[in-house]
Amino acid sequence: MQAEGIAFVTGASRGIGSAIALELARRGFEVWASMREPEHGAGLAARAALTGAKLRVVHLDVTRPETIDLPDGMRVLVNNAGIEGSQLPVEHAPIEEWRTLFETNLFGLLEVTRRSIPKLRAGGGVVCNVGSASVLVPMPFFAAYRASKAAVSALGESLRTELAPFGIRVLEILPGAIDTDMLVRSDHAPEAVGRAGYTEMAERVHRVRRNPALAPTPTEQAAVAIADAILNDGAPLRVAPDPMGAALLAAWRAQDDEATMRPMLAFFTGREAG
Ligand SMILES: NC(=O)c1ccc[n+]([C@@H]2O[C@H](COP(=O)([O-])OP(=O)(O)OC[C@H]3O[C@@H](n4cnc5c(N)ncnc54)[C@H](OP(=O)(O)O)[C@@H]3O)[C@@H](O)[C@H]2O)c1
Numbered sequence: 001m002q003a004e005g006i007a008f009v010t011g012a013s014r015g016i017g018s019a020i021a022l023e024l025a026r027r028g029f030e031v032w033a034s035m036r037e038p039e040h041g042a043g044l045a046a047r048a049a050l051t052g053a054k055l056r057v058v059h060l061d062v063t064r065p066e067t068i069d070l071p072d073g074m075r076v077l078v079n080n081a082g083i084e085g086s087q088l089p090v091e092h093a094p095i096e097e098w099r100t101l102f103e104t105n106l107f108g109l110l111e112v113t114r115r116s117i118p119k120l121r122a123g124g125g126v127v128c129n130v131g132s133a134s135v136l137v138p139m140p141f142f143a144a145y146r147a148s149k150a151a152v153s154a155l156g157e158s159l160r161t162e163l164a165p166f167g168i169r170v171l172e173i174l175p176g177a178i179d180t181d182m183l184v185r186s187d188h189a190p191e192a193v194g195r196a197g198y199t200e201m202a203e204r205v206h207r208v209r210r211n212p213a214l215a216p217t218p219t220e221q222a223a224v225a226i227a228d229a230i231l232n233d234g235a236p237l238r239v240a241p242d243p244m245g246a247a248l249l250a251a252w253r254a255q256d257d258e259a260t261m262r263p264m265l266a267f268f269t270g271r272e273a274g
Helices: 015-027 038-050 095-121 143-166 181-186 199-209 219-231 243-254 257-269
Strands: 006-009 030-035 055-059 074-079 125-130 168-173
Touching: 006 015, 015 030, 015 038, 015 055, 015 074, 015 219, 030 038, 038 055, 074 095, 074 219, 095 125, 095 143, 095 168, 125 143, 125 219, 143 168, 168 219, 199 257, 243 257
Parallel strands: 006 030, 006 074, 030 055, 074 125, 125 168
Antiparallel strands: none
């Protein structure tokens, strides 16, 4: 596709969302950078203005449908807004936390997407969902987050088929480790460490995440890969914007699911693969 028309980005106040908003504006889209607190977007608008790129900051909280106000002329929707939650075993994670995660990561994304479809149908375009490469890894203590992202994955597969006749492509971006507040906040000993029977596994999770080989990718670099996929009419559904996501996606594509999961199961449980 050509970089023309409006690209609407959710969760653009910081992190991956603000980097995508800037990159899409740089490529030539008119970007609507939406966020819960528009006053946090002043710096973003100023950075875009410096290069003459078109970017406006608008209010949108994906969990509050009354704030969803989408423009005519939309060609791209980037569903980026997301939250992570605590790192508790399923046995102990309160159901309210699951509901909170699903409210933002799935239902919020869904409502914005539903309302975007009539706009996108007018001229074709792209729905770009920012998922997570964690859906490809049987990571303990991230079940609620991973389940919310896996639901986005299934939603994207069906949408891709439904929307193809209208010339609308669907992308599922699978970040591995991108240098954002979310990644920093997530880098602590899992809450599971204090739960009987889970301590050893929680320590392993913490150790593996601190591996220097898993250095996070700058947001700007991830944004370039995401913008490339948006503009590439031949892009596959699933795109990894960083080396860790790419390695996980390649392993997942190359093997059957059980073969991919067994070594990870063995690692996290401290037992040999059976
Ligand atoms: N960083 C990674 O390594 C990584 C890995 C896998 C997947 N991801 C995914 O990438 C996306 C962006 O994450 P990030 O790393 O950039 O995280 P981040 O730095 O924590 O930014 C999250 C963004 O989402 C916004 N947001 C949260 N709840 C919202 C709501 N109800 N309505 C509108 N906006 C909301 C936040 O807005 P406020 O400023 O108002 O809080 C913020 O702009 C997420 O979907 C995340 O799951 C990230």
